[in-house]
Amino acid sequence: MDYGKSGNPKLGKHEPQNKEGDKGPKKPAKPARPSKEELLARMKAAVTGKA
Secondary structure, three states: OOHHHOOOOOOOOOOOOOOOHHHOOOOOOOOOOOOHHHHHHHHHHHHHHHO
């Protein structure tokens, strides 16, 4: 019998007991993603500029 595997699982040494995600510092919001049309226009401009 494997006695090491019996019993409750052990928590991490440095983990908090209750995991509340909203207590830390607020992260800055990500900038808005460009639309598909803007990306295609930029890609086409890059291709025509190199050709």
